[in-house]
Amino acid sequence: xxxxxxxxxxxxxxxxxxxxxxxxxxxxxxxxxxxxxxxxxxxxxxxxxxxxxxxxxxxxxxxxxxxxxxxxxxxxxxxxxxxxxxxxxxxxxxxxxxxxxxxxxxxxxxxxxxxxxxxxxxxxxxxxxxxxxxxxxxxxxxxxxxxxxxxxxxxxxxxxxxxxxxxxxxxxxxxxxxxxxxxxxxxxxxxxxxxxxxxxxxxxxxxxxxxxxxxxxxxxxxxxxxxxxxxxxxxxxxxxxxxxxxxxxxxxxxxxxxxxxxxxxxxxxxxxxxxxxxxxxxxxxxxxxxxxxxxxxxxxxxxxxxxxxxxxxxxxxxxxxxxxxxxxxxxxxxxxxxxxxxxxxxxxxxxxxxxxxxxxxxxxxxxxxxxxxxxxxxxxxxxxxxxxxxxxxxxxxxxxxxxxxxxxxxxxxxxxxxxxxxxxxxxxxxxxxxxxxxxxxxxxxxxxxxxxxxxx
Amino acid sequence: xxxxxxxxxxxxxxxxxxxxxxxxxxxxxxxxxxxxxxxxxxxxxxxxxxxxxxxxxxxxxxxxxxxxxxxxxxxxxxxxxxxxxxxxxxxxxxxxxxxxxxxxxxxxxxxxxxxxxxxxxxxxxxxxxxxxxxxxxxxxxxxxxxxxxxxxxxxxxxxxxxxxxxxxxxxxxxxxxxxxxxxxxxxxxxxxxxxxxxxxxxxxxxxxxxxxxxxxxxxxxxxxxxxxxxxxxxxxxxxxxxxxxxxxxxxxxxxxxxxxxxxxxxxxxxxxxxxxxxxxxxxxxxxxxxxxxxxxxxxxxxxxxxxxxxxxxxxxxxxxxxxxxxxxxxxxxxxxxxxxxxxxxxxxxxxxxxxxxxxxxxxxxxxxxxxxxxxxxxxxxxxxxxxxxxxxxxxxxxxxxxxxxxxxxxxxxxxxxxxxxxxxxxxxxxxxxxxxxxxxxxxxxxxxxxxxxxxxxxxxxxxxxxxxxxxxxxxxxxxxxxxxxxxxxxxxxxxxxxxxxxxxxxxxxxxxxxxxxxxxxxxxxxxxxxxxxxx
Numbered sequence: 001x002x003x004x005x006x007x008x009x010x011x012x013x014x015x016x017x018x019x020x021x022x023x024x025x026x027x028x029x030x031x032x033x034x035x036x037x038x039x040x041x042x043x044x045x046x047x048x049x050x051x052x053x054x055x056x057x058x059x060x061x062x063x064x065x066x067x068x069x070x071x072x073x074x075x076x077x078x079x080x081x082x083x084x085x086x087x088x089x090x091x092x093x094x095x096x097x098x099x100x101x102x103x104x105x106x107x108x109x110x111x112x113x114x115x116x117x118x119x120x121x122x123x124x125x126x127x128x129x130x131x132x133x134x135x136x137x138x139x140x141x142x143x144x145x146x147x148x149x150x151x152x153x154x155x156x157x158x159x160x161x162x163x164x165x166x167x168x169x170x171x172x173x174x175x176x177x178x179x180x181x182x183x184x185x186x187x188x189x190x191x192x193x194x195x196x197x198x199x200x201x202x203x204x205x206x207x208x209x210x211x212x213x214x215x216x217x218x219x220x221x222x223x224x225x226x227x228x229x230x231x232x233x234x235x236x237x238x239x240x241x242x243x244x245x246x247x248x249x250x251x252x253x254x255x256x257x258x259x260x261x262x263x264x265x266x267x268x269x270x271x272x273x274x275x276x277x278x279x280x281x282x283x284x285x286x287x288x289x290x291x292x293x294x295x296x297x298x299x300x301x302x303x304x305x306x307x308x309x310x311x312x313x314x315x316x317x318x319x320x321x322x323x324x325x326x327x328x329x330x331x332x333x334x335x336x337x338x339x340x341x342x343x344x345x346x347x348x349x350x351x352x353x354x355x356x357x358x359x360x361x362x363x364x365x366x367x368x369x370x371x372x373x374x375x376x377x378x379x380x381x382x383x384x385x386x387x388x389x390x391x392x393x394x395x396x397x398x399x400x401x402x403x404x405x406x407x408x409x410x411x412x413x414x415x416x417x418x419x420x421x422x423x424x425x426x427x428x429x430x431x432x433x434x435x436x437x438x439x440x441x442x443x444x445x446x447x448x449x450x451x452x453x454x455x456x
Numbered sequence: 457x458x459x460x461x462x463x464x465x466x467x468x469x470x471x472x473x474x475x476x477x478x479x480x481x482x483x484x485x486x487x488x489x490x491x492x493x494x495x496x497x498x499x500x501x502x503x504x505x506x507x508x509x510x511x512x513x514x515x516x517x518x519x520x521x522x523x524x525x526x527x528x529x530x531x532x533x534x535x536x537x538x539x540x541x542x543x544x545x546x547x548x549x550x551x552x553x554x555x556x557x558x559x560x561x562x563x564x565x566x567x568x569x570x571x572x573x574x575x576x577x578x579x580x581x582x583x584x585x586x587x588x589x590x591x592x593x594x595x596x597x598x599x600x601x602x603x604x605x606x607x608x609x610x611x612x613x614x615x616x617x618x619x620x621x622x623x624x625x626x627x628x629x630x631x632x633x634x635x636x637x638x639x640x641x642x643x644x645x646x647x648x649x650x651x652x653x654x655x656x657x658x659x660x661x662x663x664x665x666x667x668x669x670x671x672x673x674x675x676x677x678x679x680x681x682x683x684x685x686x687x688x689x690x691x692x693x694x695x696x697x698x699x700x701x702x703x704x705x706x707x708x709x710x711x712x713x714x715x716x717x718x719x720x721x722x723x724x725x726x727x728x729x730x731x732x733x734x735x736x737x738x739x740x741x742x743x744x745x746x747x748x749x750x751x752x753x754x755x756x757x758x759x760x761x762x763x764x765x766x767x768x769x770x771x772x773x774x775x776x777x778x779x780x781x782x783x784x785x786x787x788x789x790x791x792x793x794x795x796x797x798x799x800x801x802x803x804x805x806x807x808x809x810x811x812x813x814x815x816x817x818x819x820x821x822x823x824x825x826x827x828x829x830x831x832x833x834x835x836x837x838x839x840x841x842x843x844x845x846x847x848x849x850x851x852x853x854x855x856x857x858x859x860x861x862x863x864x865x866x867x868x869x870x871x872x873x874x875x876x877x878x879x880x881x882x883x884x885x886x887x888x889x890x891x892x893x894x895x896x897x898x899x900x901x902x903x904x905x906x907x908x909x910x911x912x913x914x915x916x917x918x919x920x921x922x923x924x925x926x927x928x929x930x931x932x933x934x935x936x937x938x939x940x941x942x943x944x945x946x947x948x949x950x951x952x953x954x955x956x957x958x959x960x961x962x963x964x965x966x967x968x969x970x971x972x973x974x975x976x977x978x979x980x981x982x983x984x985x986x987x988x989x990x991x
Binding site for chain 2: 355
């Protein structure tokens with residue numbers, strides 16, 4: 001039994017933020033690595049993908065797990081890791097209004113969400129697009145300055161534009177490259193001139209907020225041959241991922257969660273159009289057509305494996321994502337595009353609660369945790385003894401309950417763990433007895449007529 | 457010459473040349489039942505007995521039966537039947553009856569089919585070949601072999617049944633009629649019309665029960681031709697078991713067979729369950745309905761029995777049938793129609809069809825029995841499929857089964873630090889920290905962090921710029937900052953980014969954020985910023 005706090009200390013600020021978020025039942029933005037219990041193999045496999053993306057490759061993975069299995073937590077974990085490693089991250093949750101493609105701009109709505117939530121290390125909460133562009137602009141400016149072309153020089157603007165087009169010309173084969181360069185150059189010039197309106201208009205174009213070219217021209221003041229729409233938003237994502245490196249980053253990682261909303265699309269043709277988009281993304285990333293791009297989809301088992309409506313209903317995806325026959329033998333294949341997140345085992349939950357016990361003590365400055373190992377074990381046993389616990393209890397509920405218990409014990413020095421648990425157990429017992437009584441009562445009701453009572 | 461002179465008419469008289477036949481005298485048959493002496497060649501004890509007069513009557517002692525009235529006990533819809541016999545002395549078809557008796561036991565031999573047509577077939581209208589074939593046909597029919605026939609042959613056989621009650625008992629006769637009808641109705645569809653009428657008369661005259669059970673396999677088809685459907689549907693319970701669909705076709709205003717889902721692949725299922733469910737429900741509720749029907753006023757139908765058939769007057773009579781008409785019972789028809797719709801809705805649910813028929817005012821008893829039928833059949837299937845509903849792939853997402861143990865959890869927790877170290881570059885070190893983690897040396901340093909040397913040097917050179925911007929932001933002097941950025945031709949975003957990068961390394965978080973209009977200080981870190989500025 002280890003009552004001593006582990007030597008692994010967590011920075012205080014991170015610890016406070018972490019425990020506050022966990023108490024509220026939300027996924028913590030920082031400090032998530034300190035409660036990453038279990039899932040070691042899955043995390044290592046995903047981190048290897050980031051190395052591939054940084055080296056110019058691409059990756060596409062599917063994180064599949066039931067509600068409450070920790071998909072969002074894992075995504076936040078990876079997001080934090082990617083941000084720390086100088087990646088750009090963009091995340092979006094799909095909804096009935098935000099899909100990969102659909103009517104009424106449902107596809108470009110997802111792109112807008114991604115670009116709005118674009119995050120970097122210095123802007124972890126999103127809205128990083130201006131700072132990303134500014135960073136690139138300063139680099140270009142410094143390059144010109146080194147060549148002797150100062151910002152005050154009359155040909156500075158022209159040389160700046162030349163540099164931009166030269167950079168983008170390497171990506172002429174990419175859709176929208178020219179327009180991208182044009183908008184970028186206008187943005188940089190507007191930065192120099194402190195033209196807020198032009199900067200805002202350029203950002204709107206980059207975020208796909210213009211519906212028509214006419215509207216874009218009217219706002220930008222110059223013509224563009226295309227606007228970002230349902231048909232081409234993914235091409236612009238690929239372009240942006242490639243340009244990330246020019247901007248000074250390792251790559252672009254997309255996190256697209258709640259893909260179950262695609263499964264819920266009632267119209268088969270519309271649903272399959274979205275699955276086609278997923279197929280296109282999958283093929284591009286694995287065939288090398290996309291560079292410095294990682295895409296992680298999060299969804300439920302039905303979204304993936306339902307053969308009537310899920311991804312496996314689409315033959316092209318099924319053949320790519322389904323397990324091979326060797327996987328049926330029960331061995332884990334972490335190189336597969338699909339990572340299945342099984343529910344945490346009882347021991348993993350116990351390990352998680354043990355960790356929280358120690359982190360809580362560390363935050364409170366205690367030498368020993370509030371609860372002993374036996375008490376923590378009793379807590380878990382009580383939590384898992386409830387009816388349906390193995391099906392319905394999630395790590396979120398366990399964490400919230402445990403931290404609430406610790407807060408109670410901290411704030412009520414006279415309270416004891418045994419008394420609190422006893423009261424909780426008695427309450428559950430009463431509920432169980434009520435259930436038994438009602439079932440007994442039901443059994444005493446007159447038996448309803450059955451078909452066998454009636455003779456024809 | 458005179459001897460040779462003879463009456464030319466006598467030339468054609470063959471009587472002197474024809475062998476005289478010994479014919480048994482058959483008295484004329486009249487409306488008054490009469491007796492005739494018939495020699496019994498063999499008595500009951502096997503010995504020849506003297507001639508014993510055997511009365512040959514259809515109705516027993518005619519002196520007590522001019523009108524026969526009875527109330528059928530097994531036909532709830534037929535209240536009373538009155539049979540009135542004809543009092544005419546002259547019997548037009550008496551000769552036929554005599555012939556029929558004569559020919560009743562004539563043996564037959566196999567012969568080829570010979571067509572025969574007559575509007576009112578009789579023996580005298582047949583030639584020798586036709587007669588031979590008819591006797592052969594009759595013998596085969598008596599054995600249950602229904603060989604090739606003609607309309608006239610069939611009707612002739614039927615006339616024998618009608619007119620020879622002493623030879624063919626009514627109980628046997630109704631079975632013969634029903635079997636004959638079944639066997640030949642497909643090849644001779646016109647017999648439906650006549651048989652349906654004659655069998656009604658035959659049963660009513662001879663006080664037989666309704667033959668619903670005997671013709672249950674095709675009663676559904678003949679009901680539309682019946683003049684008195686109440687007769688055939690009187691045996692409700694049997695009708696429910698065997699002919700419920702026919703019953704429903706009369707009682708219901710909705711024909712489920714015309715629905716678009718009752719065809720194709722679902723046709724068999726539809727028929728089976730519509731029949732099963734309706735049979736179950738109606739057999740349970742119709743008795744009660746019949747009792748109510750019997751309280752309603754009756755109707756009277758009068759007609760001659762065995763119309764369009766060859767009957768002697770001993771058989772022919774006038775029937776007066778007092779009955780409860782089903783067609784006039786509107787509430788029952790509505791209930792049955794709604795019941796059919798309700799049952800179809802239940803079946804559609806099982807078949808996965810979403811559309812439903814509208815139903816009004818169906819008694820609860822009807823719905824309960826219908827629900828009972830479907831629940832008993834499909835409950836087990838649903839229970840079974842509930843277990844099957846959990847897809848196999850769900851097992852991939854279940855937690856591994858293992859016993860809870862402190863040691864196991866401790867090992868898992870210690871192993872998780874490796875994951876944490878992999879995810880976190882290094883632990884932050886502050887004055888309050890005691891020790892660096894022992895695994896810190898094995899931390900994989902990020903190999904791909906871009907930190908261009910020129911940017912680093914630029915950052916070093918511009919620290920003064922960053923300090924200036926921070927000071928202005930602390931004081932809220934945004935205009936000063938704008939002028940500074942314009943002067944240096946560097947966007948504000950760049951300075952903010954660099955400042956946040958510095959503080960990320962220093963305190964682990966950015967200190968500037970965008971509030972929608974401009975960049976502001978995060979107040980929580982004001983003290984940290986002032987401390988950094990003083991260093």
